[in-house]
Amino acid sequence: MEIWINPACAKCRSAVSMLEEAGADYTVRRYLEDPPTAAELENVLKRLGLEPWDITRTAEPIAKDLGLKTWGRTPEDRSRWIDALAEYPKLIQRPIITADDGTTVVARDPETVRSVL
Numbered sequence: 001m002e003i004w005i006n007p008a009c010a011k012c013r014s015a016v017s018m019l020e021e022a023g024a025d026y027t028v029r030r031y032l033e034d035p036p037t038a039a040e041l042e043n044v045l046k047r048l049g050l051e052p053w054d055i056t057r058t059a060e061p062i063a064k065d066l067g068l069k070t071w072g073r074t075p076e077d078r079s080r081w082i083d084a085l086a087e088y089p090k091l092i093q094r095p096i097i098t099a100d101d102g103t104t105v106v107a108r109d110p111e112t113v114r115s116v117l
Contacts, residue, residue: 004096
């Protein structure tokens with residue numbers, strides 16, 4: 001299991017604590033220091049069953065600078081969004097947990113973290 005975190009994020013720290021308490025075998029990826037590639041984002045999105053705009057933090061200042069709220073949300077726009085997430089990882093919603101069984105979640109609440117344990 002791998003968890004993508006920003007250590008400054010309270011929800012990320014909470015998720016890691018829950019994994020620790022459960023004795024889960026996991027790897028931490030500090031995705032701001034080790035950003036995912038476009039291919040890794042494609043894989044995670046496929047596992048999540050979501051589109052890139054679904055995991056984008058549109059309230060981040062860089063999102064406003066890029067004008068993300070005006071970007072299209074069609075299949076043709078998908079690669080543009082993925083490229084932006086790869087270039088600006090701060091835009092990626094967190095934490096994301098990818099379990100060995102294929103389960104992948106955006107673990108923003110305790111119930112979702114528990115769902116992968």
